[in-house]
Amino acid sequence: MKLQFAMDTLSTESALELAAAAAPHVDILELGTPLIKSAGLSAVTAVKAAHPDKVVLADLKTMDAGELEAEIAFAAGADLVTVLGSAGDSTIAGAVKAARKHGKGVVVDLIGVHDKAGRAKEVVALGVDLVEMHAGLDEQAGDGYTLDSLLHDGASAGVPFSVAGGVTAGTIPAVQQSGARIAVAGGAIYGAPDVGAAAAALRAAIV
């Protein structure tokens, strides 16, 4: 199972600092949606230039203009982009078209989709490489939130998936047991006093 670091920060400088600290311990560096909206795609270019050996994911959460948004992110240096599962099929297919052109990949983010397992199968049939079983920051802040339903949806979907929704070193074993290809951690790394040590601890929890 690979480890993806979701950098939920707002400036390119901060993203570069986080990436430098965590990179030795993670496989995929994700630029969060607020970061991309705040700083623009030049943030993607900067992170990829600093870490050419890492997979860089631009969390675009595209809802429309799938081919265009994917195209500009790949041109800026992204290796993977996200499209929303609630987007129309033509939007997802457009992003896949851009990915094929560039030899890169598309992840469908299932945040906000009720039937995550069902939609997962549909979007993989459209050519998507991976789905993200994802509960957002706002959903995680709700009462009684746990990862359980995401892990269940992933295990039952029967397609390659990642899990994002407050993954910690404590929950990594359950994420791995669900069959996830990628565990996505954000706050557990960037919110730690020592970002590098927190990333290393998550890595060490993967068996």
Add this chain to the structure above:
Amino acid sequence: MKLQFAMDTLSTESALELAAAAAPHVDILELGTPLIKSAGLSAVTAVKAAHPDKVVLADLKTMDAGELEAEIAFAAGADLVTVLGSAGDSTIAGAVKAARKHGKGVVVDLIGVHDKAGRAKEVVALGVDLVEMHAGLDEQAGDGYTLDSLLHDGASAGVPFSVAGGVTAGTIPAVQQSGARIAVAGGAIYGAPDVGAAAAALRAAIV
């Protein structure tokens, strides 16, 4: 009925040129989602600085981190932000909280939502100012697309709404007759040989 110009372009320079040409004829200048992702929120700041008398809408299409994304866009100069109707209620409520703090507004974009009229009522109850009955660029490119279902949904929702989905000078009368508060035009203006003349023609079609 007000006229909103959706600037679907990719650079701040291009947005400033479009805005300068169209501003005398439109009420609201919208920075499209790909523009914000490409250039960052500095594009919003630049357009607002050049047109302080216009309402500036940042088409964030927020799906998560509602309060944070709205906050940074308002701080950058936006008067209105969009949140997706497919976002969770807590995300929409977070954006409304930021809007109240800044004395600004939130528009919920109903792109991709099946029961647009039903969701419209729900989000207005959450404090949203306006909903956008919206068919995206990818949906418009499909066979047999027309504005009709958007106009029907708007008229039946019973809440303040805008209409976006390929509005032209030819369809403006039907949009106005549906009861829309705002007509959103993009390609009909930015795709015209004379951007200012196209905006003026749309304005003239509003009675």
